[in-house]
Amino acid sequence: MTVNYNKNEMIPAPVVDPDSKAFWDAVQNQELVFQKCGDCGRLRHPPRPVCPKCRSLNIEWEPSSGKGTIYSKTIYRKSPHPGMKAPFTVVLVELDEGLKLISNMVDIKNDDIKIGMQVEVVFDNLTDDLNLPKFRKVD
Numbered sequence: 001m002t003v004n005y006n007k008n009e010m011i012p013a014p015v016v017d018p019d020s021k022a023f024w025d026a027v028q029n030q031e032l033v034f035q036k037c038g039d040c041g042r043l044r045h046p047p048r049p050v051c052p053k054c055r056s057l058n059i060e061w062e063p064s065s066g067k068g069t070i071y072s073k074t075i076y077r078k079s080p081h082p083g084m085k086a087p088f089t090v091v092l093v094e095l096d097e098g099l100k101l102i103s104n105m106v107d108i109k110n111d112d113i114k115i116g117m118q119v120e121v122v123f124d125n126l127t128d129d130l131n132l133p134k135f136r137k138v139d
C-alpha cells in the first residue's frame, strides 16, 4: 500500500495491524507511545501481543519523552522505491526510555548526521491522515 505524498509522489505506507494500531493512532495525534507490559512493566517496541519477559497478554501504553540519541545510521544512495528520493539517511534512534526506533532525520544534511547526536521526535505530516515520527537534532 502506498500513500499520495506531496500530491504527486507515492511512498510506501506503514502497515497498521491490531498490535500497532494504538501506536499509529497516537502518532496521528502527534504523540509517541510505547507498549508497556501490564504485569511486569517492561517497555517494548515494535508492538506485539505478548511480553517477551513474562509472557503476559496485558498491554498498557506509555508516553515517550521523544528524546534520544542516534545509535546507528545508514545512507541509501539508491532509492528502494520511486517515491523515495536518494540519497537519504535511515537512523536507529535509542530513546531515553531505552527502546530503539527506525526513522529519518529532518532539517539536516545526510553527512551532518552523527552517531551519538542528541535528537528529539517531530511529526512529519505527509497527508491529512498520515504523520510519521521523525527526528531533529537538539542543540
Ligand SMILES: [Zn+2]
Pocket: 037, 038, 039, 040, 041, 042, 051, 052, 053, 054, 055, 056
Ligand atoms: Zn511482562
